Amino acid sequence: MRGLASIQKRGKKYQYTISHTVNGKTQLIRKGGFHSKAEAKAAAAEVEAKIARGIVPHLKPVPFNSYYRQWVELYKVNIAHSTRLHYEYTARAIEEYFGSTPLQKIKRDHYQAFLNKFGKNKAKETVEKVNSHIRACVEHAVMDQIIPYNFTKHTKLYYTNPAKKSKDKYLNVNESNLLFNEILKNLDKGLGYYILLLALTSGLRYEELVGLTPDDFNFTSNTIHVNKTWGYNNRMPKGFGPTKNDQSNRMIDMDEITMTEFKKLFSTLKPNKENLVFYSPTSKYKVLSNTLSNKLLKKMLLSLNINPITVHGLRHTHASILLSHGISIYYVSKRLGHSDVETTHKYYTHLTEELYERDSKNTVSIFNNMKKNK
Template sequence: MASFTKRGKTWQYTVSRMVNGKSDPIRKGGYATKKEAQVAASEIESQLQKGITPHLKAEPFDRYFEEWLKVFKPNISGNTRARYLNSLETIKETFSGVPIQNITKRIYQAFLNEYAKTRSKETARKINTHIRACVRDAIDEGILHVDFTRGVVLTGAVPPKREEEKHLSLFESKRLLNHFKQPTALSHYLILLGLTSGLRFGELVGLTRKDFNFKTNELNVDKQWGYTKKMKQGFGPTKNEQSVRKIKLDGNTMKLFKELFNRSPDNIYGLVFFTQTSKYKVLCNTAVNKVLKKTLTNMNIQPISAHGLRHTHASILLYKRASIYYVSERLGHSDIETTNSYYAHIIKELRDQDDKIAISTFEELVG
């Protein structure tokens, strides 16, 4: 039962509560009218009835997100961490000092609309993903009771890259692999493996000879190597715990690497893509991109980046009807939602094909 007291020009509520057999009432004042105090008290009583401990302390969104990053994301890798820190800076610019409890769905949608005016839809999606994860943990902690990110609409003013610029077709992939059937440079091996494994660049340059199991044709992925100034130098953890995995490789790829190991010297790190002259001791992402661009251009194929090899790998598997769950696990995605969002265009195309199969199948049965 709540009681209400007028203190000067404002109203205060007191909600009765017992904690460990002792009276521990909840009080809060500063309401302009008694009605406002009654509404607030009613919400507190409703939470208590549901077994929820009310969180009355205002939590500035920027501070909460920063603390959340330290507590819930302590092991994220360099590039991923940099993206989260960019999100933090954006939150500081817009919501500095604003309690997370005061942010409504309307306020958040307005923020996303403004943010997307100078960015692509994909960029808007990334910051929304970061904030949504934070908000859901705030709900679990009892700080929030409503997910203000649920059902928001994502837009973007800057056109994203066309999908065909991000990955190769099946026919183009076959041509590229045939081109590198007899690789002559270390970058050729990396491009080949990037296409046949779908690994991230940091995972590729973090591979050691011990990660290749030539008896089972398996590749062990449990670390990455820092190849930019934003990343921790040397070996580091994978992007997330789901990225620790073992994947099967085709026999041709494994044979090429077995031959490479037999005829080339090892190094103190055991790295497959070790380069003594490189600042980071491994093949440079920029250099690999240049080799890949030149190769594809000479083949009259629209160039893609080294990361595009990963998209190509996933796209081919999906078009070949590999399970979305298998593809997600093979890529080391944190969850199935990530895979669905990245390859929604392919999934929709396959769904359209499934519709045609379903219709034709039952038309035949009826006929």
């Protein structure tokens, strides 16, 4: 086994060709697009070094669309149905633009062209999610030695529909306080107020809220065990399902006020077949409707002269309150059930930047105050 490289000029750019012999059979490895002869030589030398170590470049074309689907099947096994739909959305985007184009033929410019086309009439969050899926998949292709580098790196995301402003997604501390007390005053009016209370004080996802049973509440330790979800729309499997990821299976500490109210509720709650807390016999999915919960929240916020947000916005509100009170982002990440702290940081960059400025001033004041008064 040996490699022998030659450099050719193709127009204004250069390419290398490596004559690769294995068991008496010669195969050629070519790569072009280099801006200088030296750049092509350096890249060829790297490939030759790998060949010398017994690392054989992947010569057989690997279709991008099938490789992505195989990657999802192998490495994204224990994910929630809703998350799987996001990966399927990315698969369709790959199929529509790249089809069965081999990974080996896709360059950074090709991928940038894809981002530019895909991002038209798309929101920032959509483009970011699709790009993150593809980038992780392509990184695996690099590790599998199918391609030499990740062509998604050093590209620029493009989108034309701006994401909703962060400040519109959550309530500030004063607004949260008003809502909290208003909910407490209305708990006797129905189960809908209880789910809003718990959404605000726990930060749970809606599918986690409606998947709760009384057994998940521990009134001795004031904790709630989050270990399942419930399908509340047609995009989710019916009935109980797994949490979004392994990190979402968690135990969270709760305040005494919320737990006291739920302890009272359970003493009067009528039993149901699935033992659900937020059971609704008239609902299609047998739990409190997300749509109706949003309407109830909107009605309450308008009555308080607060701009409406969704129930999911209460999850953002919960995290924002904790971060603004100096709670560590690592704790917030685990409490929310995020897969990693980077996810939390991405969602709350606006807050962490504000906290950075506050902490910067506090750091300076600490040392300014160290000098003892005489």
